[in-house]
Amino acid sequence: MRLFREASVRVFVHATEDEEKVKGALLSLLPPGSGLVRGSLRGHFGNPILTLDARITDPGKVEEMWGAVLRGLPREQLRELLEGLEERMEGCTLYLRLDKQLASQGRISLTEGGDAIHVRLRAEWISPSPQEEIRRQLLEAEKAEK
Template identity: 35%
Template sequence: MNIVEQVELSTHVHATEDEAKVVKALLNLLPTQMRSNAYLIAEDNMGHFGNRIRILKLIFKGEDSLNVLKHILTQLNPLDREILMLSLSERFNEGRLYLRFNKQLAYRGILRLDDSDDVIKAVVRINHWVLKRSGIETIIRDLMSEKPRA
C-alpha cells in the first residue's frame, strides 16, 4: 500500500514570462531521473484583461508520487521543514496536503515554501488508510528524514 496516492504540481505561465524557464522551475521539483520522462499537461486560458495565461501541470500516481514527495520534502531547508511542521494543520485538509513553492527560486533549483500568488502549487493526496494508522505529522516527519534517490 502506497503512502501517497497522487501528487499534482501546477503553475501559471503569464504572457510576460519565458515558458521554458517556468517549465524548468516546475521540473526542478522532481528527482533528476524523473525529469526527462515527465508528461507535461498544458492548458491555455485568458486572464481578466485578455492576456494569455498557460497552466502547466504534472501529475504522478503510485510509486512515482511517493518519490516526488520524498524528493520535495528532503530538499527543503531546515527552516522550511520547521515551518511546514508548524503549519501542517493549515496545509492539510481532507486527505490532501497543499504546498506552494517560490517559482523563481525553483528555477534555480532551490525549493522554498512561499504563500504568495505566483508560485508552483503541489497538491498531495495521502492514502486514507495510512493516515488513519499513522497521522499526517508522523508521515511527513518520516518522509523528510528519508534519503532522496537523487
C-alpha cells in the same frame, strides 16, 4: 506502505515570463518521464495565461517527488511546514506552494505568494491519520538536515 498515492502539480506562465524557464522549473520538481499538459486561460484583463499541469499516479514516483521536496527544503521551512501542517491539509490532501523563481535555480522553497508552483499530494488513508505520518517524515527530514 507508501504515504502518497497521487500528485498534481500546476504552474501559471504569464505573458511576461519565459515559458521554457518556467517549464524547466516545474520539471526540476517532477520525477523523470513526467508528462506536462499545456492549457490556456485569460486573465481578468484579457491577458493570456498559460498553464502547465502534471499528474503523477504512480505511487513510487509520487514518493520520489515527496522525498526530493523533503531533502530540498531548508530546515526552517521543514519546521514551518510541520507547525502549519493542519492549515495545509484538507482531508487526505496536502497542499504546498513552492517558489517558482527559486525552482528555476534548482532550489526548493515554500512560498505564500501567488507566483508559485502549486503542488497537491493525495495521501493514502493511514491509521491513525495521514497527518501523523507526514509529521513523522517531516521530523525525520528535519533531523537529517542537521
